[in-house]
Amino acid sequence: MTGITGTSTGMTAYPAAVEALDVRKTYGSGVAETVAVADITARFEKGRFTAIVGPSGSGKTTLLHLLAGLDTPTSGRVVIDGTDISTLSDDELSDLRRDRIGFIFQDFNLLPYLTAEQNIELPFTLRGRHPDRQAIRGIARELGIENRLDHKPREMSGGQRQRVAVARALAGNPAVVFADEPTGALDVKSSRQLLAILRDMASRRGQTIVMVTHDPNAAAYADRALVVRDGLIAADIAHPAAVDVVRVLEQSAEPANTEAGVR
Ligand SMILES: Nc1ncnc2c1ncn2[C@@H]1O[C@H](COP(=O)(O)OP(=O)(O)OP(=O)(O)O)[C@@H](O)[C@H]1O
Ligand SMILES: [Mg+2]
Numbered sequence: 001m002t003g004i005t006g007t008s009t010g011m012t013a014y015p016a017a018v019e020a021l022d023v024r025k026t027y028g029s030g031v032a033e034t035v036a037v038a039d040i041t042a043r044f045e046k047g048r049f050t051a052i053v054g055p056s057g058s059g060k061t062t063l064l065h066l067l068a069g070l071d072t073p074t075s076g077r078v079v080i081d082g083t084d085i086s087t088l089s090d091d092e093l094s095d096l097r098r099d100r101i102g103f104i105f106q107d108f109n110l111l112p113y114l115t116a117e118q119n120i121e122l123p124f125t126l127r128g129r130h131p132d133r134q135a136i137r138g139i140a141r142e143l144g145i146e147n148r149l150d151h152k153p154r155e156m157s158g159g160q161r162q163r164v165a166v167a168r169a170l171a172g173n174p175a176v177v178f179a180d181e182p183t184g185a186l187d188v189k190s191s192r193q194l195l196a197i198l199r200d201m202a203s204r205r206g207q208t209i210v211m212v213t214h215d216p217n218a219a220a221y222a223d224r225a226l227v228v229r230d231g232l233i234a235a236d237i238a239h240p241a242a243v244d245v246v247r248v249l250e251q252s253a254e255p256a257n258t259e260a261g262v263r
Pocket of ligand 2: 062
């Protein structure tokens with residue numbers, strides 16, 4: 001199912017890994033209705049690293065969950081690798097997520113009764129495959145958790161747990177990585193290491209990265225920053241410098257510019 005390129009500017013130099021087409025998500029109804037994602041059209045090209053920034057409550061996590069097929073839009077469509085995911089059965093969708101997608105969640109989602117290494121190996125275990133121990137050790141070393149691999153999550157600090165969750169998301173070599181505040185619990189050095197790894201995954205390995213962050217310095221590692229405000233894309237910044245991101249975020253009192261949509 002190619003040919004779904006319904007974006008406003010239509011620049012299609014790279015194939016899309018993920019596309020949102022008029023995606024909307026509301027909670028509740030009537031006067032109690034909350035519009036979490038108002039109407040977003042965006043394409044995420046293969047091998048590119050996109051940061052999603054915006055104020056608290058602007059709809060970033062909701063958008064990420066919709067893009068990853070973890071949540072269903074109220075209206076609109078999400079297309080992953082050319083497939084409209086609403087056409088997939090539950091099993092097909094979970095296979096797609098398991099085989100193609102890595103997630104780094106805000107709350108880590110580690111299993112408490114498994115060691116760090118077993119947690120990291122989960123994407124392999126769930127697929128009935130042998131873990132690539134060498135690759136896993138390499139990722140653990142890069143993230144500075146190689147001496148914590150036999151610890152349970154409760155025996156680790158918040159930042160170490162976050163790095164285990166990152167290693168798990170990356171170990172299976174997913175085509176697309178969705179990360180929600182992956183540097184939120186990390187110190188400056190660990191943040192830089194993680195961002196360098198994500199940068200490298202996109203540049204050298206052609207993996208697609210979509211990362212929600214509050215940190216303009218983290219967004220500056222990306223090829224592009226989408227600024228979300230009130231459930232809409234307020235700006236789309238190419239090669240974002242931290243100062244550009246700060247400037248756009250500071251304009252949040254002004255009405256959102258829906259023209260700025262997609263690239
Ligand atoms: N399950 C839900 N039920 C009702 N409202 C929800 C639900 N999930 C999110 N919302 C609302 O949708 C809006 C967007 O939430 P979302 O979590 O996407 O924001 P966010 O940009 O990720 O914020 P933060 O930066 O604080 O993580 C918020 O107003 C939130 O209260
Ligand atoms: Mg959030």
